[in-house]
Amino acid sequence: MNFSNQYVRDLAWACFGPRLMHTRELNSGDLSVDNCALELTEARRDWLHQLDGSPSALQEWLERSPTRRLGLYFEALWQYFLETDPLVDLVAHNLAVRANGRTLGEFDCLYYCHERQRHVHLELAVKYFLGIDGETASGHSQWQQWWGPNSVDRLDLKINHLMNKQIQLGQRTEAEAVLADLGIIDPILEVEIRGYLFRKTGSTLPSPMGYNSQQSLAKWLFHSDARTSIAAFQSARFTTLPRLHWLSAAKASDNDCMNGGEMMAALDAHFNTGSRPQLLAAMDETGWETERFFVVPDGWPAPEPSSQSS
Secondary structure, rough: OOOHHHHHHHHHHHHHHOOOEOOOHHOOOOOEEOOOOOOOOOHHHHHHHHHHHHHHHHHHHHHHHOOOHHHHHHHHHHHHHHOOOOOOOEEEEEEEEEEEEEEEEEEEEEEEOOOOEEEEEEEEEEEEEEOOOOOOEEEEOOOOHHHHHOOOOOOHHHHHHHHHHOEEEEEEEEHHHHHHHHHOOOOOOEEEEEEEEEEEOOOOOOOOOEEEEOOEEEEEEEEHHHHHHHHOOOOOEEOOOHHHHOOOOOOHHHOOOOHHHHHHHHHHHHHHHHOOOEEEEEEEOOEEEEEEEEOOOOOOOOOOOOOOOO
């Protein structure tokens, strides 16, 4: 889905790209929870191509609530799809449930699916985790071995929050009343997680339980190992990916790309003045991303000062 417009590429990746986790394999107690059932049909593919040719409506939608937060940008893309698609109706998003002056939680998305003739409660997340070597069991790593680049997020914490709190919000009496006001009773429950898992270069750490094995594990490496590792890439062109370009495959012009030596100089300058991990992409000769990898400071996973979740 290499669309020319960045927003359309991100939309296609957010809503129809490879899922990070198989929701059925995550613990949700007695509830039946699955991935989002809305698939990339031919009609939706045609819609994306038309949007790529004339993306102004999508751009105007995103400009209504500009953000530097990747998670909010990801949710806005989903909201546009659910608002626009003729087979679904977006009923509400970011709908808070309150009691006694405090917020109990929010419904990410509530939509009506005409094909299933049911309302759906959809929770969304986009996350990036780096694997820490350690003991494994049954051919899988543990969820707690996968850390966010800010050293605060962890895969186990995110899954537990999604499956044991966010998707269970509708089971609370206070939330049932909110849903009833919208005419929603017993909605289908869906959780969709997108993102990437990164394994240290040279590590054999297996993927965690529930991981979508059709998506290859990406790589991470320490700054002190970057010179050797970057030289080993088949690509001779690299670019840095700013946070809001972490979703779909990158497309870069010659002016945005660096050779290996230039990239190392940029990394040295960055890590001499800060400690925030850098997400890089290796590019082919036409300017399309071939793979991406994190470079982290040698002291990682020490927490970043004033770190902020995506």
